[in-house]
Amino acid sequence: LRKITGAEAALVVNNNAGATLLTLAALAGGKEVVVSRGQLIEIGGSFRLPDVMTSGGAILREVGTTNKTRIHDYRDAINPQTAALMRVHTSNYVIEGFSEAASLGELVQLAHSRNLPLIDDIGSGAVIDFSKYGVADEPVASESIRAGADLVLFSGDKLLGGPQCGIIVGRHALIQRIGKHPLMRALRVDKLILAALAATLRCYADSNLAEQAIPLLQLLSTAEENLKNRAERMAAQIAATSIVEQAVAEADFTYLGGGSVPTQRISTWTVTITPAHGSPDQLAKRLRSLSPAILARIHKDRLVIDLRSVFAHQDSRIVAALAALMPTDSTEDGREGE
Numbered sequence: 309l310r311k312i313t314g315a316e317a318a319l320v321v322n323n324n325a326g327a328t329l330l331t332l333a334a335l336a337g338g339k340e341v342v343v344s345r346g347q348l349i350e351i352g353g354s355f356r357l358p359d360v361m362t363s364g365g366a367i368l369r370e371v372g373t374t375n376k377t378r379i380h381d382y383r384d385a386i387n388p389q390t391a392a393l394m395r396v397h398t399s400n401y402v403i404e405g406f407s408e409a410a411s412l413g414e415l416v417q418l419a420h421s422r423n424l425p426l427i428d429d430i431g432s433g434a435v436i437d438f439s440k441y442g443v444a445d446e447p448v449a450s451e452s453i454r455a456g457a458d459l460v461l462f463s464g465d466k467l468l469g470g471p472q473c474g475i476i477v478g479r480h481a482l483i484q485r486i487g488k489h490p491l492m493r494a495l496r497v498d499k500l501i502l503a504a505l506a507a508t509l510r511c512y513a514d515s516n517l518a519e520q521a522i523p524l525l526q527l528l529s530t531a532e533e534n535l536k537n538r539a540e541r542m543a544a545q546i547a548a549t550s551i552v553e554q555a556v557a558e559a560d561f562t563y564l565g566g567g568s569v570p571t572q573r574i575s576t577w578t579v580t581i582t583p584a585h586g587s588p589d590q591l592a593k594r595l596r597s598l599s600p601a602i603l604a605r606i607h608k609d610r611l612v613i614d615l616r617s618v619f620a621h622q623d624s625r626i627v628a629a630l631a632a633l634m635p636t637d638s639t640e641d642g643r644e645g646e
Contacts, residue, residue, distance in 0.1 A: 327474030470508035
């Protein structure tokens with residue numbers, strides 16, 4: 309982690325919410341942490357960042373407004389009770405239009421001028437530049453460290469592509485304080501997680517190896533022409549099965565998912581299927597029931613298989629699974645949750 313991010317030290321806990329909780333408990337217990345109102349995110353499972361922060365004993369000092377927070381808002385909030393400034397990447401939503409946010413450089417300069425640490429929670433955990441995969445403006449851990457952030461927090465799964473965990477990198481003295489807090493024992497990970505994370509991180513030593521060995525990067529780096537050829541071949545094969553009326557290869561777009569870059573479209577090719585019997589919902593349910601399950605989506609009353617989320621060696625298995633399905637009664641109720 310030190311080599312990849314350029315940080316002095318690193319610590320691993322159970323998830324990024326745990327990283328936030330532990331960091332604030334160790335550095336800001338009973339004191340204030342200044343954060344923008346526009347960055348008070350809600351993560352999965354309806355857990356909210358303000359609740360996580362205050363659970364660690366920190367006093368939340370909200371500044372600015374939802375859409376605009378300037379550097380003077382942070383400056384005006386600093387007082388003798390301030391323990392840290394914090395920036396949080398809004399990885400699962402975007403504020404656009406009439407908006408403004410203080411830059412990381414401005415926050416670092418302000419924090420250091422007041423002898424305060426700047427904590428940068430970058431969320432999804434990019435350790436490389438994802439712009440070459442069509443994912444722009446996603447913060448990279450090493451760039452935050454180079455910009456002067458004292459601590460950078462991020463997930464070990466999601467964009468990093470490793471096991472679920474939370475990673476804290478930054479100044480050695482601060483990492484030591486965090487590691488000695490009693491909550492560290494409660495939030496630590498086991499050796500299997502550490503081994504899986506280490507194996508994942510070793511892949512990043514070589515960008516070509518990372519794209520071959522890390523599933524997320526392998527899927528994102530697949531050339532569009534490759535997806536097109538596979539989609540056309542699969543569509544012809546699927547169209548020949550008894551349960552399909554029509555199967556067509558189409559250029560489309562998809563989203564990364566997993567609470568990351570919610571508005572950025574990624575190019576893909578899909579196979580869109582019109583069932584010969586029953587509804588697309590019924591066919592989707594049957595595919596989900598297989599072992600291994602095949603997960604498709606429904607769009608405009610057609611079943612869609614997205615090749616951006618399918619490995620090449622799985623193409624023939626999908627075709628074979630559809631060919632093995634027998635026609636069903638069209639009156640079967642396959643609509644779940646309605």
